[in-house]
Amino acid sequence: QVQVVESGGGVVQPGGSLTLSCVASGFSFNTYAMHWVRQAPGKGLEWVAFIRSDANNIYYADSVRGRFTISRDNSRNMVYLQMNSLRPEDTAVYFCAKPLRAYGPYFHSWGQGSLVTVSS
């Protein structure tokens, strides 16, 4: 059974940093791309970042490019989202998502989410 579990959320001041972690199980993690998606309070879903199975292809939303870094450790079935220069508008629940197919399309299995609050 596929499981995806995020951790690392919390409250951080504007300009601060935070790293989210996601551990996955129940599938061949090292063959699957992974995504981060977020939802700000009262807002819709926003895709954040993508990493290919071998980490050779990485993409970011325009809103986070240059501030966020996605990475993975296939030996530990982990994917990370390092978030720097955080802004109040980054306040959101961050979801880690396994795609429907290995190369990345569609968000099939989601974690419960990790809340990040950027506030002074």
Add this chain to the structure above:
Amino acid sequence: AIQLTQSPSSLSASVGDRVTITCRASQDIIRALGWYQHKPGETPKLLIYEASGLEGGVPSRFSGSGSGTDFSLTISSLQPEDFGTYYCQQFNNYPLTFGGGTKVYFK
């Protein structure tokens, strides 16, 4: 980035109604579009992939259609458990984008 415009932004309907939500892309995305259902307190659920592919376990009252720039999600007979917000999402180009969502209420 490709913009996805959903309509309506909200709708109210009765059990048994046929409901259609539309999604228009700002450029041709062929058939690289998915639909998700998101209920409060739950994780989003993939309903439709590749414009019309029904994800496993999703009831057959859900269907998707369209190609190019115009797409739709139809619920043939609305059930009480179908309340929530529905999103389209394109996978043709990065950055990936979602539509603004359609909130489904019950009359």
